Amino acid sequence: MKRSVTAKQFFLTLNLTYYLQACSVLFFSLVVAFLISRSTNSGTDTQMWGTVIPLVLIISLVIAYSIFRMMVKRISKNFVLTKKMPMYARAVLTRSVLLQLPGFLAAIAGYITMQLYFIGGSILIFILFLILKPTRVTIANDLNLSVKERSLLENEQAIVSEVE
Secondary structure, rough: OOOEEEEHHHHHHHHHHHHHHHHHHHHHHHHHHHHHHOOOOOOOOHOOOOOHHHHHHHHHHHHHHHHHHHHHHOOOOOOOOHHHHHHHHHHHHHHHHHHHHHHHHHHHHHHHHHHHHHHHHHHHHHHHHHHHHOHHHHHHHHHOOOOHHHHHHOOOOOEEEEOO
């Protein structure tokens, strides 16, 4: 049996999950930065990591963007809003997971090399999370919603999704 989800519940759940993912990258990188600042170890060779991390960041961003766009493109305009929204949420969560991975890798590289500048990659990912956060406006634009569907998103009591 499917349970109806209001716009308020949908955005609360989506944003809570999204911000927890973003904050996990930030928190992990802050812990690593603290450990680096307290360490007397010089770490390992940074040359390899200095090439790998930027490359992984760029490739991950391209992949996250491409997969997100592909998933959103598969959401038909003819679907009802209650079908569109869970599909969109999956696309957002897929993109955010793909963004998390290079953020964690950058922090790990910082820990391995004991170099703080790798934490910059994690901070960049956190900033991207903030820029790409899903809002009613971005969802309406991404899905090219009708005026009626947009008004449902704005109404916190409107049913916008269903879950089993």
